[in-house]
Amino acid sequence: MIPYSYSLHKIDNTADFGFxxxxxxxxxxxxxxxxxxxxKALADGFINYYLVDNLITDQIVVISSPYSFIPTATFAxxxxxxxxxxxxxxxxxxxxxQETKVHRTITYKEDYGELSAEERLSLIGNDSFHIDKDFLxxxxxxxxDDIKITGSHERMILKMAKEYGLTNEMHMLYFAELVNKNIHPNVENFLNYHQVKSIFDLEEIIDGGNFCFNTRIVKYILNSSSSSFTIFLERRNAEFVNQLYDLSLxxxxxxxxxxxKNLDLIKDYIKNNNYKLI
Structure with a gap:
């Protein structure tokens, strides 16, 4: 089973990513x-690259990158x-x-974008993916997925497909793909953190009127220093803090x-604010 693969942007240098x-x-x-x-850009690209000449008349199922409870950025x-x-x-x-979900069983603290190809495969190899075979x-x-760097996630998807005996036509679609193997995989973190250097850089995004939670921002907030986290927390409204806590759990x-430690601070913050209301 060899899936079709399409990426909108091909990264072959670090001077011009194409986005x-x-x-x-x-x-x-x-x-x-x-x-x-x-x-929208990825959809238009896939349409022009493939669907214009190969209209799929069967039912299509779109599946975002695997997640447990909190969606990834790809979900948005x-x-x-x-x-x-x-x-x-x-x-x-x-x-x-139609849509469905790939369930994953393990969550980890490690920053995936900083790892080498071998470290990525070692880390994600401990995970397991699950999907509703009958629905498919x-x-x-x-x-x-948003980006393909080493292909370890794709290998896990194909491993899952083999284990479930899937014979479906499959397409792996990416917003961007690293095609120059001389570039270290940690270029992903260069992109991830290009505009976010501290927890306070998140405030413009959160307050911009177009914010949605995902796994990365929750982990980043929880992993920040308690001193910065306390200041950040005091600037957030109750709805944000409660949602952050519920997603974390x-x-x-x-x-x-x-x-x-930061989760305990959130819990205390919620209790104290509820007490004030009472």
């Missing part, structure tokens, strides 16, 4: 405006990819897409020692 590094960084930390731009991009793709499909006699029967699968971040 804004600042925008990509904002996207990775929850800027939904950029997610909209990226998702997926929403706009689906909207753009649906418009084209329906106008050209196709079916509106007879359908064409589009797996979305849902992803079992309370079981990770490195996050426990």
């Amino acid at each position: 804004s590094a600042d925008e990509y960084s904002r996207f990775k930390f929850g800027d939904d405006r950029v997610a909209r731009s990226f998702g 991009m997926k929403n706009y990819f689906v909207s753009q793709l649906n418009r084209w499909l329906v106008e050209n006699g196709g079916l509106a897409v 029967a007879g359908k064409t699968l589009l797996f979305l 849902g992803n079992n971040y309370h079981t990770i020692d490195a996050y426990s």
Whole structure:
């Protein structure tokens, strides 16, 4: 089973990525405006590259990158990819897409974007992915991710497909792909943190009116120094703090020692504010 593969941007040097590094960084930390731009661009690219000459008349299922409880940044991009793709499909006699999820079992503190190819494979190799095989029967699968660096995530998806005995037509779609293997995989973190150097750089994104939580921003907040975190927390409204806490629990971040101190601060903050209200 060899899947089709498409990436909108091919990274072959670090001087010109073909897209804004600042925008990509904002996207990775929850800027939904950029997610909209990226998702629509990826849909248009895939349509022109493949669908114009190879209309898929079977049911298409779009699947975002695997997550446990908190979606990844790719999930936000997926929403706009689906909207753009649906418009084209329906106008050209196709079916509106369906969606499903790849469940993952492990969450980890390590910053994936900083790791080498070997370290990535070692880390993600301990994870396991799960999907609803019966729902997928007879359908064409589009797996979305924001960036392909070493291909370790793709290998895990294909491993899952083999274990489930999937014979579906599969497409692996990426907003960007590192094609120059002489560039170290940590170029991903160069992009991730291009505009976010501290927890306070998040405030512009959060307050910009187009913010959505994802795994990266939650982990980044929880992993910040307690002194900075306390100041940051005092500047957030109750809705944000409560959502941050609930998402953290849902992803079992309370079981990770490195996050426990800041989670205790959130818990105290919520209790104290509830007490003030009473």
